[in-house]
Amino acid sequence: MKSSLRNNLAIALGLLVSAAAIAQGISSYQLCRSGMSALLDLRLEQVAVRMRNGLADSIPATPARGSQPSRDIVITIRKPGAEVPLRSTDPSLQLPQDAAAGLSSDDVNGERWRIYTLRDAGSLIQVAQRSSVREELEREAALTTLWPTLVLLPLVLGAVLLIVRVSFRKMNQLGNEVQEIDASRLRPLPSAGVPSELQPFVDSINRMIGRLAQSIEAERKFIADAAHELRTPLTALQLQADNLQPHIVPGNQERFNELRSGIGRSSALIAQLLRLARADAPLSGSTIEPTDVSEIVVQAVSDVLPIAAARGIDIGAEEMVQDRVAASAADVAIAVKNLVSNAIRYTPDGGTIDLRMRTEGTMLWVEVTDTGPGIAPELLPRVFDRFFRANLDIEGTGLGLSIVRSITQKYGGDAQIRNRNDGRSGIVAAVSFPLAEMFTGASGHGAGTTTGKLAQATGATRYLHGRDV
Numbered sequence: 001m002k003s004s005l006r007n008n009l010a011i012a013l014g015l016l017v018s019a020a021a022i023a024q025g026i027s028s029y030q031l032c033r034s035g036m037s038a039l040l041d042l043r044l045e046q047v048a049v050r051m052r053n054g055l056a057d058s059i060p061a062t063p064a065r066g067s068q069p070s071r072d073i074v075i076t077i078r079k080p081g082a083e084v085p086l087r088s089t090d091p092s093l094q095l096p097q098d099a100a101a102g103l104s105s106d107d108v109n110g111e112r113w114r115i116y117t118l119r120d121a122g123s124l125i126q127v128a129q130r131s132s133v134r135e136e137l138e139r140e141a142a143l144t145t146l147w148p149t150l151v152l153l154p155l156v157l158g159a160v161l162l163i164v165r166v167s168f169r170k171m172n173q174l175g176n177e178v179q180e181i182d183a184s185r186l187r188p189l190p191s192a193g194v195p196s197e198l199q200p201f202v203d204s205i206n207r208m209i210g211r212l213a214q215s216i217e218a219e220r221k222f223i224a225d226a227a228h229e230l231r232t233p234l235t236a237l238q239l240q241a242d243n244l245q246p247h248i249v250p251g252n253q254e255r256f257n258e259l260r261s262g263i264g265r266s267s268a269l270i271a272q273l274l275r276l277a278r279a280d281a282p283l284s285g286s287t288i289e290p291t292d293v294s295e296i297v298v299q300a301v302s303d304v305l306p307i308a309a310a311r312g313i314d315i316g317a318e319e320m321v322q323d324r325v326a327a328s329a330a331d332v333a334i335a336v337k338n339l340v341s342n343a344i345r346y347t348p349d350g351g352t353i354d355l356r357m358r359t360e361g362t363m364l365w366v367e368v369t370d371t372g373p374g375i376a377p378e379l380l381p382r383v384f385d386r387f388f389r390a391n392l393d394i395e396g397t398g399l400g401l402s403i404v405r406s407i408t409q410k411y412g413g414d415a416q417i418r419n420r421n422d423g424r425s426g427i428v429a430a431v432s433f434p435l436a437e438m439f440t441g442a443s444g445h446g447a448g449t450t451t452g453k454l455a456q457a458t459g460a461t462r463y464l465h466g467r468d469v
């Protein structure tokens with residue numbers, strides 16, 4: 001597992017706070033116990049002094065044995081050397097007469113006692129308390145000092161976690177934004193609100209993004225310029241080949257045709273390269289007018305109707321929606337036309353091509369489903385790569401889907417290709433563009449769905465799956 005700075009910091013601070021709380025708890029417990037012990041000792045001494053100063057008479061001369069609660073202190077007053085005490089709160093307890101003056105501890109009747117001994121010429125005063133009672137009192141007092149720590153520790157730990165989390169929020173935000181950076185989205189990271197420690201990091205990423213954007217733009221411009229420069233001589237070649245056509249002797253006709261189709265392929269490649277360079281160009285700052293995608297779908301179908309008719313391909317639109325998207329009409333048209341032209345190119349004669357539009361969340365999707373051979377699953381992830389062709393028998397430049405992806409990414413949309421999952425062979429190729437917000441609210445999901453509208457728009461009822469509309 002990757003180590004996380006945030007988790008490490010939270011754990012380290014948590015351990016530090018816990019260790020400090022434990023140390024504080026232990027020391028306050030011990031301090032309280034020793035303070036309590038000193039207080040209890042002082043009490044024994046004070047009671048002994050009071051007895052000497054005339055309070056001894058308050059003790060009954062003959063108290064009942066065992067009548068005294070075990071937690072109370074025991075007071076014994078005797079003549080030095082006398083076996084029987086003059087007065088005692090517990091006559092059954094024989095405190096040691098030879099105990100050192102002042103405080104001492106001794107075992108009496110099988111129990112440990114703390115004893116204060118006060119001697120003078122005519123009397124021996126001893127005040128004693130069970131050590132077990134003292135310990136209990138000390139423990140009780142000391143435990144009460146732990147409560148604030150016990151209550152505060154979880155609160156402080158929670159606060160530490162919260163502070164670490166909030167401090168790292170900006171870092172996580174930056175991480176997400178860095179993750180979204182790719183060739184089609186090279187925006188500099190925002191510097192506002194960035195902690196000073198992270199500023200150098202953000203600055204160097206932004207410099208790197210700047211350099212990357214420059215080199216991508218230089219590469220794009222080079223491709224665009226090269227394609228543009230090549231277009232003119234190729235058009236001239238094409239023209240010359242057309243002029244030469246009548247003068248080619250029949251024996252050379254086949255080779256001449258190969259030459260012409262070679263020129264045609266090169267022209268197609270250059271046209272696609274130019275489209276790719278345009279698709280890769282970043283969006284200019286100007287506002288984009290909302291685009292009616294249904295019109296584009298109608299146009300894309302009517303463009304291929306003659307070819308579809310010639311090859312007996314049944315092309316039609318199942319569902320249309322009237323929502324508009326926030327993307328330039330020219331770009332949406334290029335994307336949709338690429339999918340339709342692929343479907344026409346790779347679907348065998350007599351096949352079927354369905355176009356569908358649907359809205360999903362904030363996106364409008366256009367789906368083109370065909371009855372072609374489909375694409376081997378292991379090749380699917382590569383179909384958007386530049387110059388990749390899954391089927392080398394059919395002519396193509398391998399750039400169409402790269403153009404589609406560049407366009408959709410530029411607007412925050414998506415392009416997907418998958419094999420059909422309804423048991424039939426074929427491809428479902430789909431593009432999505434973000435809905436233009438001002439229109440989505442009004443029409444809602446699928447509010448403008450119509451079926452067969454395409455037929456009315458194009459007047460091409462024959463090719464709408466044989467339906468008369």
Ligand SMILES: Nc1ncnc2c1ncn2[C@@H]1O[C@H](COP(=O)(O)OP(=O)(O)OP(=O)(O)O)[C@@H](O)[C@H]1O
Binds near residue numbers: 272374388429
């Ligand atoms: N509808 C489809 N059915 C089967 N294979 C397809 C379909 N669409 C695309 N492919 C495969 O994906 C490859 C890449 O498609 P892409 O559109 O990028 O290039 P292309 O069609 O070969 O050339 P271009 O579109 O630039 O003329 C194609 O060569 C083809 O093998």
Ligand SMILES: [Mg+2]
Binds near residue numbers: 341396399400401
């Ligand atoms: Mg194509």
